[in-house]
Amino acid sequence: MNKERLIPLIVAAALFMENMDATVIATSLPAIAADIGTSPLTLKLAITSYLLSLAVFIPASGWTADRFGARTVFSAAIAVFMIGSIGCALSQSITDFVLARILQGLGGAMMTPVGRLVLLRSIDKSALVGAMAWMTVPALIGPVIGPPLGGFITTYFSWHWIFLINIPIGLAGIFFAQRYIDPIRSDNPERFDLYGLVLAGIGLAGIAFGLSVAGLGLLPWQVVVALIAIGTIAMTLYLLHARRTASPVLDFSLLRLTTLRASMTGGFLFRLGIGALPFLLPLLMQIGFGLSPFHSGLVTFASSAGAMGMKPLAARIIRTFGFRKIMTINALVSSVFLAACALFTPATPLLLIMIILLVGGFFRSLQFTAINTVAYAEVETAQMSRATTLVSVGQQLAISAGVAIGAFAVESTMAWHGTTTLGADDFAPAFVVVAVLSALSAYFFWRMPDDAGSEISGRKAIEISSRKGAAGAAAKTATEETQTARDQRL
Missing domain, CATH: 1.20.1250.20 (MFS general substrate transporter like domains)
Structure with a gap:
């Protein structure tokens, strides 16, 4: 199989694992909640910690890939996601589950943008449409296949397996990434914008988390409004900061x-x-x-x-x-x-x-x-x-x-x-x-x-x-x- 088809499939397999995992839990919430001694409502709040982790760490993905190499970071992201999946399967309390989901979010935050970066740096632009067509499959299939798969596994096996099925997919992704993706990295990585990362992380976390729970009745509306307001203020401060730095974590000048x-x-x-x-x-x-x-x-x-x-x-x-x-x-x-x-x-x-x-x-x-x-x-x-x-x-x-x-x-x-x-x-x-x-x-x-x-x-x-x-x-x-x-x- 040529490079234009193999690399998109490697990236797509990892992204499928992430997209499916984000939705496969939905039908398993009652069983998980009963097993770890909490309520499904509380467990829903714990699951949104995954979105929170995504929002905080995504801005750091570009610099990390330039500094350590896209192949290395992509493989490491899959490994972190797998460790988080094992942590979810072994959770005995709501605290364990929250920490494991945050770890999964860290892996997912690096996996998606860095996987796309691997594709862009490995495939010629003339073949990019076909390659990107395959990479969009996970985003479309994952959310649809997730609920029935979660329901099937929980009904006929155990909810623990909805996380453990990520392990063989992840191992295969790491193996093929190391074997077929070139070790591309930047020769002159930019200075890391830590202050910008903090502002952007707070801003994105507040907005994304607030929007995710808005209308679901999981939190009082005052808390939801406060989250979105804090996020908006932090993003405004970030925009002012980004104008004064040469290497912002989110470069809006690209617009x-x-x-x-x-x-x-x-x-x-x-x-x-x-x-x-x-x-x-x-x-x-x-x-x-x-x-x-x-x-x-x-x-x-x-x-x-x-x-x-x-x-x-x-x-x-x-x-x-x-x-x-x-x-x-x-x-x-x-x-x-x-x-x-x-x-x-x-x-x-x-x-x-x-x-x-x-x-x-x-x-x-x-x-x-x-x-x-x-x-x-x-x-x-x-x-x-x-x-x-x-x-x-x-x-x-x-x-x-x-x-x-x-x-x-x-x-x-x-x-x-x-x-x-x-x-x-x-x-x-x-x-x-x-x-x-x-x-x-x-x-x-x-x-x-x-x-x-x-x-x-x-x-x-x-x-x-x-x-x-x-x-x-x-x-x-x-x-x-x-x-x-x-x-x-x-």
Whole structure:
């Protein structure tokens, strides 16, 4: 297998482990809580410690990769995540579980941005679309396969195995990373911005954690508002600090690049809407329709099947039509399929639901591939580590905000209906709200230049070839006309 396919699969396997782990716990909460002597509500707060750890450590990922080498840090991140997984399986109390989840978050914070950095530094830009298509698979499959897998393992085996299954995947990831990924590192790493890391960590942790629990009823609303306010103040102070330092942990000056800015602003809105889907859909299937977690997962897995079907076609579609046109139109198409979930009722045939999810997953996969790839179209090699860190932070905040908005929309609908019991009718407005937000992303993609990312997509080469072909045809026609004129004169 060539490098352009092997390295994305190595990175994708590690990211799949992380994305699946983040959701596989959901259906196992009652069993874990009963076993370690706590309540499911308290355990939910412990699980959000993972998000907290992610937010704190992601800003340090770029500098760490430059200083110690992307391959080394990526392998170490997998190892740390594995140790955290073993810690979760061996937990005897809520304190043990919290500490283990924080350790997992540290590994995950390094795994995602550094894995993307490995890909960007190992693959030629001309092959980046195809490589990135495979790397988006974990983000789409993990949240969907997680709940049914967690339910299956907990029901027929033991909840401990939902963490221990990470060990063989992690060992394989480390082995293949050490064997096939080049030891790329920066020859002149920048000075570490510790003060900036503290400010950014507090800011991101406050905002991400606050948004993650907003609308879920896990904390008093005053605490949630305080968390988001503290995070916002810390991020404001960080922005003032970043202007005065030559090596900020989060380099917002990169937003001057047209394609990166469009990917982050438009991508934030798109992910904000789509990120709520793995949260809303299982709840609708289980609480609204009365399906078991396992059967619910089998239905929603259709979305992942559609995503897989797009992978072989993504590079060809983007090369044919270009990033700007595809991302603008596809944002609207994907949003329509997201809004279609609002029409699901207990009477809707499951086959029809699966078909809508299948086709919707196809288009969402294409959009994620385009967003993740075009972000780096104008980024220089020396700026890659900063860019991957910035993009990862934006993605994390978008997902947290998406879940918060989806939960708030459901809670608001329940208040409007005057009920305290969640039912199938309470989900439709939430799907509409997040679909509208996703559709708004089309505006930011439409503002990109028509040739945005042409070096990556290969579209420029096609146009040049077409122009050469047209010029050649014109020259041939002119020659034939000249020859005809000569023949007539003779």
